[in-house]
Structures are given as structure tokens and as C-alpha cells.
Amino acid sequence: MLKVDNQQYFHSVHLMEDKCKGCVNCIKRCPTEAIRVRDGKAHIIEARCIDCGECVRICPNQAKIVVADTLNELNGYKYNVALPAPAIYGQLREGIDPRLVMAALLSIGFDHVVDVAFAADLVGKKIREAISAPSEIRPFISSACPAVVRLVQVRFPNLIEHILPVLSPMRAAANIARNQVAEKTSLDLKDVGVWFISPCPGKVSAINEPAGTGENTISGAIPIAEVYPLIREKINHCPEELDRIVADSKPGSGLGLGWARSGGENQSIGGSRQIAVDGIHSVIQILEDVERGKLSDIDYIEAQACVGGCVGGVLTVENSFITRRRVRILATESADRLDGVLRDKIACEALENEDWFRHDKPIEPRPTLKLDDDMATAIRKMEQMEKIVEDLPGLDCGSCGAPNCRALAEDVVRGLANEMDCIFKLREKVRQLAVEMMELAEKAPPAMGHVEKKAEIENAIGEHSAKAEPDTNK
Amino acid sequence: MHFVFEVQGGDFNKAGDASSKVKKILQQIGSDSAVVRRVAVACYEAEMNVVIHAHHAFVTLDADINQVMIVVEDEGPGIEDIEMAMTPGFSTAPDYVREMGFGAGMGLPNMKNCSSQMEITSRRGVGTTVRMVFDNA
Numbered sequence: 001m002l003k004v005d006n007q008q009y010f011h012s013v014h015l016m017e018d019k020c021k022g023c024v025n026c027i028k029r030c031p032t033e034a035i036r037v038r039d040g041k042a043h044i045i046e047a048r049c050i051d052c053g054e055c056v057r058i059c060p061n062q063a064k065i066v067v068a069d070t071l072n073e074l075n076g077y078k079y080n081v082a083l084p085a086p087a088i089y090g091q092l093r094e095g096i097d098p099r100l101v102m103a104a105l106l107s108i109g110f111d112h113v114v115d116v117a118f119a120a121d122l123v124g125k126k127i128r129e130a131i132s133a134p135s136e137i138r139p140f141i142s143s144a145c146p147a148v149v150r151l152v153q154v155r156f157p158n159l160i161e162h163i164l165p166v167l168s169p170m171r172a173a174a175n176i177a178r179n180q181v182a183e184k185t186s187l188d189l190k191d192v193g194v195w196f197i198s199p200c201p202g203k204v205s206a207i208n209e210p211a212g213t214g215e216n217t218i219s220g221a222i223p224i225a226e227v228y229p230l231i232r233e234k235i236n237h238c239p240e241e242l243d244r245i246v247a248d249s250k251p252g253s254g255l256g257l258g259w260a261r262s263g264g265e266n267q268s269i270g271g272s273r274q275i276a277v278d279g280i281h282s283v284i285q286i287l288e289d290v291e292r293g294k295l296s297d298i299d300y301i302e303a304q305a306c307v308g309g310c311v312g313g314v315l316t317v318e319n320s321f322i323t324r325r326r327v328r329i330l331a332t333e334s335a336d337r338l339d340g341v342l343r344d345k346i347a348c349e350a351l352e353n354e355d356w357f358r359h360d361k362p363i364e365p366r367p368t369l370k371l372d373d374d375m376a377t378a379i380r381k382m383e384q385m386e387k388i389v390e391d392l393p394g395l396d397c398g399s400c401g402a403p404n405c406r407a408l409a410e411d412v413v414r415g416l417a418n419e420m421d422c423i424f425k426l427r428e429k430v431r432q433l434a435v436e437m438m439e440l441a442e443k444a445p446p447a448m449g450h451v452e453k454k455a456e457i458e459n460a461i462g463e464h465s466a467k468a469e470p471d472t473n474k
Numbered sequence: 475m476h477f478v479f480e481v482q483g484g485d486f487n488k489a490g491d492a493s494s495k496v497k498k499i500l501q502q503i504g505s506d507s508a509v510v511r512r513v514a515v516a517c518y519e520a521e522m523n524v525v526i527h528a529h530h531a532f533v534t535l536d537a538d539i540n541q542v543m544i545v546v547e548d549e550g551p552g553i554e555d556i557e558m559a560m561t562p563g564f565s566t567a568p569d570y571v572r573e574m575g576f577g578a579g580m581g582l583p584n585m586k587n588c589s590s591q592m593e594i595t596s597r598r599g600v601g602t603t604v605r606m607v608f609d610n611a
Contacts, residue, residue, distance in 0.1 A: 158510060158511045288490070289490075291497065291514055291515075292490060292515060292518040293515045293518070293584075294518075367501065367507075369498065369502050370501070370503075371503065371504070372504070373504070375504050375505075376539055378504050379475045379503050379537065379538065379539070382475055382502055382503050383475055410502075
């Protein structure tokens with residue numbers, strides 16, 4: 001639906017050309033060097049973009065936008081299910097019970113709600129089992145954050161086998177939703193819309209282009225920011241209406257809810273040989289260490305592209321430091337709900353089935369670094385690139401449209417840019433040309449009367465060169 | 475293809491920079507990911523040894539379509555007993571280094587496992603040179 005023709009990969013992050021001023025803020029911030037400025041506008045190199053949303057965050061002109069679904073899409077289905085990401089609960093003021101938010105979703109047009117925190121409770125249990133089993137691979141990397149999964153595919157293809165092949169809570173929630181809908185109604189599944197209420201562009205892309213699952217069970221993603229004002233309105237002004245529907249919803253426990261913030265996933269899994277890392281640039285540092293074999297004493301890495309975890313997603317509304325606190329409080333208050341979640345009929349069935357939470361498709365690498373398919377050519381380009389880098393000023397100013405001098409050199413050998421795109425190289429060249437022009441100007445023909453002052457020179461056969469007269473014109 | 479990187483002894487902040495660069499170069503020329511990984515791990519271990527034990531070193535990377543060679547040439551105390559140093563678990567790293575999680579005595583054995591050929595020459599009080607060869611298939 002959102003996919004543009006001849007696009008190789010799906011992306012939710014797009015550029016509003018008329019707003020882009022061609023400043024270099026986004027190219028400098030992008031963790032995969034996926035943006036170049038050309039003709040005064042930012043261009044995203046599709047194969048490299050991981051939809052982390054960093055450029056959306058940094059753009060001073062709001063030219064980067066996230067294209068997601070809207071509530072209007074619900075009209076295309078007979079029955080609609082909302083899958084609210086746990087991050088949504090932290091958006092509302094303190095004291096609002098998650099059940100009230102679920103009820104509010106039902107009152108704004110959805111027919112059924114499956115709390116993603118509920119699925120997270122089950123996924124946490126499955127991850128615990130998976131990492132307790134003996135394995136050569138250490139550490140495992142969480143597959144919950146799609147931007148991190150894509151980062152591994154693009155920049156760390158060596159680490160793909162480290163991604164734990166357990167479904168993300170979002171996928172698990174979608175499967176639960178299908179089971180529940182089938183039990184409750186006699187509808188054909190193609191008439192059922194399943195909508196993730198998303199905190200980030202990464203999830204939007206992951207829905208349209210799943211990694212690790214073959215069949216897509218989610219219809220689309222609707223930003224938290226879009227449903228937030230409607231939900232707040234309902235909670236503030238129609239509490240009686242919500243009270244009537246609230247009983248129907250099955251919220252996750254505090255542990256599941258905790259997935260909304262960095263560290264919550266590890267808490268839900270339990271154990272101590274785990275680390276939590278948030279913010280895409282910090283994630284890159286940790287993955288570098290994993291590649292060096294440095295973290296083999298760690299079992300599991302909870303890695304999230306956004307600072308603070310999902311509550312820091314660009315499709316949320318509240319400041320992430322405030323929402324982190326709210327999520328923590330909510331998680332503590334609902335800690336005792338876990339037993340209820342685990343006793344649920346569908347949850348029990350899912351937990352007993354060995355394959356229910358497993359990825360059914362391998363995650364493919366998407367390496368983008370290779371300079372050429374032929375290694376000999378690639379080596380030649382590499383050498384050429386190194387020479388160009390030595391020649392560039394090394395200021396990494398971004399004026400050429402590439403994020404740094406090395407990236408420009410790479411673009412040059414790939415045939416995508418020119419050395420003279422460097423403003424300093426260009427000025428140097430202009431200066432050289434100016435000097436040459438001055439020299440040429442001095443060499444005006446003697447007939448014009450401006451002859452250089454030169455001592456008379458006698459050549460071997462006794463001829464005299466034109467004798468320079470003292471310049472009387474000056 | 476020939477590259478040289480400098481490594482400063484005692485500089486734990488920059489430790490890993492050279493091996494990261496080596497890794498990226500190999501990825502860019504299209505080396506097999508298993509090869510990239512072995513070279514990166516071995517190079518990182520060698521670089522850490524310089525940071526922990528030596529004063530200064532040059533890491534050189536030479537690669538063609540058949541093989542990758544890493545030479546780490548340091549100025550430092552040298553290795554007293556190379557055979558002993560190759561024993562898994564043997565380490566002369568000082569306590570403060572071990573507290574940082576390094577110096578477990580697995581560096582040299584790891585490097586040997588990762589490479590298809592490894593030679594160490596060392597002169598006491600002068601320095602150590604480690605030469606590692608990898609098949610670049």
C-alpha cells in the first residue's frame with residue numbers, strides 16, 4: 001500500500017522536498033551514512049536506511065516525515081483490532097490505568113484490543129527459555145527493535161546469527177489477535193484489520209517488510225501521536241462510557257508493560273548476564289564489541305534504537321524522560337498481574353507450542369559496504385579511495401553533501417560524486433587557475449608593449465633575445 | 475593494498491580503532507563475512523596486547539584476493555617466553571588491566587586459532603612483531 005513502485009526496500013521515513021533546505025544536519029546524524037545532499041535536497045540511499053528516525057528527530061525544518069497509516073484505513077475492514085505498544089501508557093497523565101486506554105481505543109473505532117504488553121509477558125518467558133538452552137552463540141541480540149535488526153542486516157551482517165529468532169511482542173500480539181478473533185467471530189481473516197499503535201517508524205517498516213516471519217499478520221501501523229488526542233479526549237470527557245467497556249480488556253502485567261522503556265525487556269526476562277543499550281549510536285558501539293568477540297560472557301543484549309527505549313520513539317508525544325518514570329510506576333503497580341496473564345487460555349496454548357514464538361524465516365543480510373562485486377576491482381577502488389582521502393582536508397564539514405571526507409571519497413570511487421564537490425578542493429583549484437591566469441597575463445606578446453624585464457641573453461650562436469627596455473609606462 | 479595504522483600503548487579509549495578500520499576495509503573489498511570476523515577478532519586481540527603491554531605499534535594490513543596479512547610491530551618490553559605466552563590462560567597483564575576485564579591470557583591462543591598462520595618474533599627490551607596470515611576466500 002505505501003510501497004512506491006520500483007523501490008527496493010520499504011521505508012516509512014520520507015522527505016518533504018519543499019521543506020528541505022539542504023542543510024547537513026541529517027547526513028551527519030545518520031548512523032548508516034544513508035543520506036546525501038544533492039541539488040540542495042537531502043536524498044536517502046534506500047538500501048542503507050534503517051528507519052531509525054534519527055533524521056526525523058534532528059531535522060530543523062521538519063522536512064523528514066514518517067509515512068504511516070491513519071484511522072481512515074479502518075473503514076476498509078469489517079472488524080478492527082488495535083495492538084497498542086506499551087509506550088502508549090506512559091503518554092497519559094499519572095494514575096490512568098492501562099485498561100482505560102484499551103477501553104478508549106475501543107471507543108474510537110476499534111472492535112477488539114490485544115495489549116502488546118500481554119504478548120511481551122509471554123515473549124519474555126520464551127526468551128528466557130531460549131537463552132537458557134546451550135548454544136555456541138553468545139551474546140544473543142533482541143529482535144524486538146526493528147531498527148536494530150535492520151542495522152545488523154546492513155552494517156553488521158556477521159552478527160545476524162546472534163539475533164534471537166523469537167518473535168517480537170508486536171508479532172506475537174498479532175498472532176494472539178488472530179486466534180481471539182477466530183474464536184469470537186466467524187469472520188474471514190481478510191476482513192479483519194490488525195493495527196499496531198506504533199511509537200516509531202521502525203515498526204511501520206517492519207510491518208510492511210517483516211524480518212524473520214514469512215506471513216504478514218499485521219495490516220498496518222498507526223502512530224501513537226495520531227490516536228493520543230482522541231484517547232485523551234475520551235478519558236477526560238467520557239469516563240462513564242469507558243467504565244462500561246473496561247472489563248472486556250486483558251492488559252499485560254507490569255513486566256510486559258516495562259518493555260516500553262530501556263531495561264524493561266531484561267527485567268521481564270530475568271537473569272543477570274544481560275545488558276540493555278539504548279540510542280542507535282550506543283548500539284553501534286556495543287555491536288562493534290560483539291564483533292570483536294568481547295562480550296561472550298553476556299547472554300542477551302536488549303538493544304533499542306531510541307534513547308530511553310520505545311518511549312523515546314519519534315511517533316510519541318510526551319518527553320521520554322517523563323514517560324519513562326510513568327512506565328516505571330505503572331509497571332510496579334501492575335506487577336502482580338503476571339499470573340493472570342499466564343493462566344489465559346490462548347497464552348497457555350501458545351506457550352506450550354514449541355514453534356509458536358519462533359521465527360519461521362531466516363533474517364537475510366543486506367550488506368551495503370562492498371565497493372564492487374569483483375574483489376580485484378574493489379581492492380583497486382579501495383586504494384584509489386585512500387589516495388583521495390589523503391588529499392581531502394579531513395574537516396568532515398559536509399558541504400559536499402556527504403557526511404564526511406571518507407564518505408565523499410567512497411562516493412567518488414563509486415562514480416557518484418566528484419572530488420571537486422569538496423569546497424576546499426574547489427577553492428584550491430580556483431586559486432591555482434587564478435595564478436596560472438596571472439602568469440599568462442604577464443606573458444602578453446612584446447608587440448603590445450608590456451614586456452617582462454629580463455636581462456639580455458646571448459644564445460650559443462650569438463643571437464640576442466629581445467632586450468627588455470626599462471618599463472617607462474609605470 | 476597496503477594500510478598502516480598506529481596504536482598507542484596504554485590508550486584504552488582508542489583501543490579497537492585499528493581493528494575496526496581493518497574490518498571495514500575488508501567489508502568494503504567484499505571479503506567473506508567469516509574471514510572478516512576472524513581477522514577482526516585476531517587484530518583486536520593483537521591491538522589489545524599493544525595497549526596493555528607495549529609503548530607503541532604499527533598495524534599493517536596487506537590484502538589481495540588470495541590472502542590477508544596483518545603485521546603488528548611494537549616497541550615494548552618484548553615477550554620473555556613465547557611458548558609460555560601461547561599457553562591459554564597464561565598472562566602477565568597487571569591487576570588494573572584484569573580489573574578492566576582484559577588480560578585473561580587468551581589473546582595469543584585466540585589469534586592463533588583465528589589465523590591460518592602466525593609467527594611471533596620478539597626481542598627483550600626492544601619489541602615484538604606478530605605476523606598473521608588469513609586466507610581471503
